[in-house]
Amino acid sequence: MSSVFDDLVGQEHIIDILKGAVAASRQGSDSQEMTHAWVFTGPPGSGRSSAAVAFAQALICPNQGCGTCNECQSAATGGHPDVEVIRTEGLSIKVEEIRELLTRVAWAPSMGGWRVVVMEDADRLTESAANALLKAIEEPGTRTVWLLCAPTLHDVLPTIRSRCRHLQLRTPSIDAVTQVLIKREKVSPAMADFAARVSQGHIGRARHFAANESVRINRKVIMQLPLQISSLAAAFQAAQTLIDLATEEANTASETRDEKEIEKLQEAYGKGANGRGMATGVAKAVKELEKEQKSRATRMVRDSIDGALLDLATFYRDVMMVQAGDAGLIINADMQTEVDGYASIISAHAAVQKMSAILEARNHLAMNAAPLVTCEALMCELARK
Numbered sequence: 001m002s003s004v005f006d007d008l009v010g011q012e013h014i015i016d017i018l019k020g021a022v023a024a025s026r027q028g029s030d031s032q033e034m035t036h037a038w039v040f041t042g043p044p045g046s047g048r049s050s051a052a053v054a055f056a057q058a059l060i061c062p063n064q065g066c067g068t069c070n071e072c073q074s075a076a077t078g079g080h081p082d083v084e085v086i087r088t089e090g091l092s093i094k095v096e097e098i099r100e101l102l103t104r105v106a107w108a109p110s111m112g113g114w115r116v117v118v119m120e121d122a123d124r125l126t127e128s129a130a131n132a133l134l135k136a137i138e139e140p141g142t143r144t145v146w147l148l149c150a151p152t153l154h155d156v157l158p159t160i161r162s163r164c165r166h167l168q169l170r171t172p173s174i175d176a177v178t179q180v181l182i183k184r185e186k187v188s189p190a191m192a193d194f195a196a197r198v199s200q201g202h203i204g205r206a207r208h209f210a211a212n213e214s215v216r217i218n219r220k221v222i223m224q225l226p227l228q229i230s231s232l233a234a235a236f237q238a239a240q241t242l243i244d245l246a247t248e249e250a251n252t253a254s255e256t257r258d259e260k261e262i263e264k265l266q267e268a269y270g271k272g273a274n275g276r277g278m279a280t281g282v283a284k285a286v287k288e289l290e291k292e293q294k295s296r297a298t299r300m301v302r303d304s305i306d307g308a309l310l311d312l313a314t315f316y317r318d319v320m321m322v323q324a325g326d327a328g329l330i331i332n333a334d335m336q337t338e339v340d341g342y343a344s345i346i347s348a349h350a351a352v353q354k355m356s357a358i359l360e361a362r363n364h365l366a367m368n369a370a371p372l373v374t375c376e377a378l379m380c381e382l383a384r385k
């Protein structure tokens with residue numbers, strides 16, 4: 001039988017615990033066995049929020065998480081009255097948002113089972129928001145289960161994390177990601193292996209890479225940049241190319257998503273809507289949504305540039321591997337000749353310096369530096385012999 005836990009790659013140790021908790025949660029009305037607050041941590045791409053959502057589905061599903069029933073499906077798409085998934089596009093989750101959330105979840109679960117709140121970015125809670133949340137978590141006897149997700153345990157306030165059961169996800173192995181792409185996404189073995197390697201165990205990125213030819217073409221262009229920056233002019237050109245490609249990729253992804261969201265919103269208002277009041281309501285809601293979408297688009301472009309820089313870093317990483325005599329471990333196996341050639345013309349010291357330059361550029365971008373200038377400075381550094 002299929003299960004919502006099937007999608008969690010390389011997390012067998014966690015799946016056992018979650019299944020145990022789901023079984024315990026069914027034992028009569030006495031919920032002593034069931035922990036009401038959990039923290040899921042793990043590196044980006046390990047699937048911490050997927051794990052939390054799967055757990056939420058299993059808790060409300062009559063078949064302990066079959067993945068196919070109405071409950072399971074509506075829980076995953078945000079349509080279940082007892083499951084709330086909080087995703088934030090902003091930089092922080094404010095206390096007002098938490099207060100609003102607490103009002104919404106104050107009611108008993110409509111289906112008589114559990115009410116589940118998944119918070120994907122618990123690391124973005126402001127201190128006052130975290131304190132408001134803490135009070136709710138401490139409240140005894142409720143039927144609400146809190147599933148918080150964060151990169152590490154240090155990103156969660158000590159007072160909150162001490163009341164939560166902690167689950168640490170692992171970065172899945174290249175092999176585990178390859179197998180999932182072959183079995184579940186029906187990707188060819190060669191493509192699956194390549195996608196798993198270049199995304200370095202990040203399952204979401206691996207899927208995206210395997211499914212989109214344009215993403216693969218863009219990556220190819222990015223990976224050629226180190227070989228093309230032989231002059232200052234070429235370095236500036238390379239920076240522009242990187243920004244253009246990353247922006248285009250992010251925009252394509254967000255445009256489709258934006259349109260769907262607006263359609264969905266209008267549909268929601270359209271049901272039984274008539275009269276002028278309703279029209280003003282929908283216009284206002286669309287405007288608000290568009291504002292949110294705009295700030296998300298900015299973030300997606302930044303994430304996309306960061307992804308391109310990570311790709312670029314794999315080239316220098318491979319060069320270092322070859323210089324160290326570990327040619328078998330290179331990520332960009334399709335560029336073996338180029339990597340070998342590059343490894344023979346620069347010193348090991350220069351390769352390390354170029355890797356650090358990329359890391360530094362990523363740090364600057366994370367602190368909101370202007371993308372083009374940051375990439376220009378980086379490319380000049382990479383062009384140096």
Ligand SMILES: [Zn+2]
Pocket residue numbers: 061062063064065066067068069070071072073
């Ligand atoms: Zn189900």
